[in-house]
Amino acid sequence: MAYLSAQDNKPFFVVLEGENVALKGESLAVAESIEITQGRENRLFAQYASEHPRREQALSAWGYLEKIYAKDPLFEVQHVAMQAIYSEMQRVKTEDSLFLAALPQNAYVNYYLPLRKLVSSVSTIAQYRTEEIPAAIVAFRNIDYTDPRLYKSGLVADAIESHFWLLENSGRSLDSANLEMHKSIDGIISNLVSDEPKLNEITAHLFKFLEKRSLFNASEYLALRLLNEKSCTLNNDFASQLESYRAMKKGNTAPDFAFGKDLVAPGHNLAQVPKILSDLKSKYIVVVFGASWCPQCPSELSQIALLYEKWKKYDVEVVFVSLDDNATIFKSFAAQFPFISTCDYKKWESPVVKSYHVFGTPTIYLLNNKREILLRPNSASHLDSWIDWFLVKGNK
Numbered sequence: 001m002a003y004l005s006a007q008d009n010k011p012f013f014v015v016l017e018g019e020n021v022a023l024k025g026e027s028l029a030v031a032e033s034i035e036i037t038q039g040r041e042n043r044l045f046a047q048y049a050s051e052h053p054r055r056e057q058a059l060s061a062w063g064y065l066e067k068i069y070a071k072d073p074l075f076e077v078q079h080v081a082m083q084a085i086y087s088e089m090q091r092v093k094t095e096d097s098l099f100l101a102a103l104p105q106n107a108y109v110n111y112y113l114p115l116r117k118l119v120s121s122v123s124t125i126a127q128y129r130t131e132e133i134p135a136a137i138v139a140f141r142n143i144d145y146t147d148p149r150l151y152k153s154g155l156v157a158d159a160i161e162s163h164f165w166l167l168e169n170s171g172r173s174l175d176s177a178n179l180e181m182h183k184s185i186d187g188i189i190s191n192l193v194s195d196e197p198k199l200n201e202i203t204a205h206l207f208k209f210l211e212k213r214s215l216f217n218a219s220e221y222l223a224l225r226l227l228n229e230k231s232c233t234l235n236n237d238f239a240s241q242l243e244s245y246r247a248m249k250k251g252n253t254a255p256d257f258a259f260g261k262d263l264v265a266p267g268h269n270l271a272q273v274p275k276i277l278s279d280l281k282s283k284y285i286v287v288v289f290g291a292s293w294c295p296q297c298p299s300e301l302s303q304i305a306l307l308y309e310k311w312k313k314y315d316v317e318v319v320f321v322s323l324d325d326n327a328t329i330f331k332s333f334a335a336q337f338p339f340i341s342t343c344d345y346k347k348w349e350s351p352v353v354k355s356y357h358v359f360g361t362p363t364i365y366l367l368n369n370k371r372e373i374l375l376r377p378n379s380a381s382h383l384d385s386w387i388d389w390f391l392v393k394g395n396k
Contacts, residue, residue, distance in 0.1 A: 001013060001014070001017075001152060004028055005028075006029035007027075007028075007029065010029045012028040012029075012031060012034065013045070013049075014039075014042055014045075015041045015108055015112070017041070017108035019041055019042070020038055020039060021036065021038060022036070022039065023035070023036055023037065024037055031046075031050075034046075041107050041108060044107070045109050045112075048099060048109075048113050051096075051099070052117065055092050055095065056121070056124065059092055059093070059129070060124065060128060062085055063089065063128050063129060065085055066082070066086065066089065069082045070082065096117075108149065111147075112153055112155075115143075115150075115153060115155055115159065116155060118136065118139050118159075119158045119159055119162045122136065122166050125166070126166055130170075130171060133166065133170050136166060137167065140159070140162070140163035140184070141163075141183075141184055143163075145188060145192050145198060145202050146192060146195050146198060156205075160202065160205055163184060164206070164209065164215070167180045167184065168181075178217045181215065181218040181221070182221050185206075185218065185221060185225060186225070188202060188203070188206070189203070189225060189229060193231055193232050196232050196233055199232055199234075200235045206222060207219055207223065207238075207241070210222065211378065220245050222242075223241075223243075223244075224245060226242055227242050227243065227245075237359075241359045241360075243357055244356075244359060248356060248357050248365070248373060250374065251372065251373060253370070253372055253373070254287070254367050254372075254373055255355040255371075256276060256278045256371065257277050257355065258275055259276065259277075259340070259342040260342040260343050260344040260345075262330065262331065263341070264330075264331055264334035264335055264340075265339065266335060266337070266338055267308075267338035273340060277371070278371060280319075280369075281369075282315050283315040284314070284315060284316040284366060284374075284391075285316075285318075285366075285367045285368075285369075286304070286317070286319070286365070286383065287356070287367065288318065288319070288321065288362060288364050289321050289356065289358045289362060290320065290322065290323065290361045290362040290363075291323040291361055292324050292329050292330070293324070294323075296362055297361055297362050298333075300362045300379060300380050301336075302337075303380035303381070304339070304380045304383075305336070305338055305339070308339055310384075310387075311384075311387060314391040314392065316387065316391070317339070317340070318339035319340045319342065320334065320337060320339060320340065321342055321352055322341060322342065323347050323350065323353060323358075323361060324343055324347070325345045325346070325347045326345070327343075330343045330345070364376065364377045364379075364380075364383060366386065374386075
């Protein structure tokens, strides 16, 4: 698949697999004005791209009426109308399925259009056609990630993300959704274990997506599953990223460390600040790894600074470990924050950074007074929600 770019950057998609294509018309930005004069697969693609959205709109409208006629006392006695609605929905679905089934077996659109339909329908299925969720999940699990046609589709990322988004939003309990995600992860790894480049590419994207969605149970499962897979080799950077989950997972004891020679703590008496992490007397310690040059760190650290006084009431201390390599910059940056800040100016080579398996900034850990890892929050707001739930409510 490819696209032609119109003047307003609106793409016009075309099939390039195995055929020449010729177009004529007024504007690529107005698809209705374009006529495909050469290219059988492109004609089929254009026809389906025009008809399928209209069928989806009709199904949504009929589905809305179906719910009214099924649940509203004013309409639920109208059995003939109800049957007509059901029959029309089945006709529209059948018509769409028959179009796809009639596509030439050797045509690229025979592969591409069902995949595109699956990916594009996820939101609608989750919200309005929940009875289709099990079949959609089976279809996602049947995707062959070793198939070269997938990588020509432009839908690789969409297929991965839509699969796990649907599992997350399928109406299951969190525990049940996690188990389903584990099952899907197992299937993807089994499918790709003989193709290491694709295994690294697909699982790295999936890991990033799970982290972004705060699906930490699934991302931890993926990390440990990959690290324990003996029949494949992971890229070094990706393996290091995953290793943090094995070494720094919830329940493990975080390494102790000495504070750097330069300590900034505007809200503290420096003479009373301990020299090592384990000497802090707070019930809870937040360790934040970041730097002035990190795009997200200033906003996250500023948010932590705003929440700091609230957290202190519940005996939560914050230690910022900076990856800066310039003393002047570090001191100027850290002076903005009321909590303890430390830096050894060794950036990624810092022993502290390495011992905590930090691969990106900001990285946050919540520890108890035994340095046991309680949480790996992905943001200040995530951590604040934990404090509200476990500490604030617990003290009421």
